[in-house]
Amino acid sequence: MASTAEEAAALVETSKCLAAYQAVKDHLRPEYTRIGIGSGSTVVYVVNAIAELGPSVTSKMAFYPTGSQSEELIEAAGLNLHYISKLPAGQQLDVAFDGADEVDDDMNLIKGGGACLWQEKIVAASAKRFVCVADFRKLSGRLGTAWKKGIPIEVLPMAAPRVLDELRRMGSLNPRIRPGLPGKAGAIVTDNGMWIIDAPFAPLLLLKDTESGTQAGNGADGLWTVDALADKLIKLPGVAEIGLFYGNNGLEVASGAQKPVAAYFGMADGTVQIKTPGT
Numbered sequence: 545m546a547s548t549a550e551e552a553a554a555l556v557e558t559s560k561c562l563a564a565y566q567a568v569k570d571h572l573r574p575e576y577t578r579i580g581i582g583s584g585s586t587v588v589y590v591v592n593a594i595a596e597l598g599p600s601v602t603s604k605m606a607f608y609p610t611g612s613q614s615e616e617l618i619e620a621a622g623l624n625l626h627y628i629s630k631l632p633a634g635q636q637l638d639v640a641f642d643g644a645d646e647v648d649d650d651m652n653l654i655k656g657g658g659a660c661l662w663q664e665k666i667v668a669a670s671a672k673r674f675v676c677v678a679d680f681r682k683l684s685g686r687l688g689t690a691w692k693k694g695i696p697i698e699v700l701p702m703a704a705p706r707v708l709d710e711l712r713r714m715g716s717l718n719p720r721i722r723p724g725l726p727g728k729a730g731a732i733v734t735d736n737g738m739w740i741i742d743a744p745f746a747p748l749l750l751l752k753d754t755e756s757g758t759q760a761g762n763g764a765d766g767l768w769t770v771d772a773l774a775d776k777l778i779k780l781p782g783v784a785e786i787g788l789f790y791g792n793n794g795l796e797v798a799s800g801a802q803k804p805v806a807a808y809f810g811m812a813d814g815t816v817q818i819k820t821p822g823t
């Protein structure tokens with residue numbers, strides 16, 4: 545048990561590193577040519593693990609970022625930077641690695657803590673396999689249990705007040721526009737020129753909770769399933785993208801999956817827990 549804040553922070557970093565190295569070992573095959581690289585602090589270890597394989601492996605690979613941070617990571621590691629906008633029609637990435645803010649029992653994700661969710665979703669959905677890497681704090685039964693800041697929602701700035709009103713009507717508890725970094729006045733601006741609204745909701749139900757017939761999950765009683773909430777949020781005028789990654793996973797559909805085929809969690813005891821659909 546960590547006794548100081550520094551030791552606790554070091555434990556989290558070690559956990560991120562363990563998850564990332566194991567995920568790269570298990571899911572980056574030398575014959576792959578197109579790799580998606582997500583955003584956030586855990587992905588830094590993914591890039592380190594890939595770079596350590598050396599040019600004999602990586603020089604034949606193209607790396608696709610999910611925003612300005614991962615673009616810089618790829619370049620700094622000396623890896624080949626390519627853009628998803630130039631991916632030939634009909635082609636997919638072989639694999640994409642990315643972090644998450646929270647992962648539930650059904651492998652739905654909250655993402656967007658780093659404000660990169662829109663490009664992250666495009667890259668994940670462009671990959672044959674999307675692999676999630678995280679530390680033990682992200683593992684949770686229901687979304688909104690561990691990650692209390694709310695669901696990140698990328699919005700057109702002029703629509704933000706209207707979207708906030710809609711979110712309140714839907715039962716969000718104090719949704720707010722994410723402020724810029726200290727020293728910057730006003731809202732945070734994403735790589736796509738949008739704003740982020742963080743919308744807290746009561747912990748989100750899984751589809752299986754409603755199958756038992758005890759709860760509706762349609763928001764009527766303030767409780768939503770991930771799928772019902774996501775389907776409603778994405779349709780709000782002014783919403784560009786939402787930080788709920790949900791629906792099918794890569795084992796069920798050929799492409800377009802938002803949910804990972806595997807989620808790797810570095811645990812506090814130094815092990816790595818691997819979650820796959822149905823486990």
Ligand SMILES: O=C(CO)[C@H](O)[C@H](O)COP(=O)(O)O
Nearest residue numbers: 584585586643656657658660
């Ligand atoms: O969604 C994201 C950024 O938009 C990140 O993947 C998420 O916030 C996790 O970040 P970290 O690895 O730093 O905990």
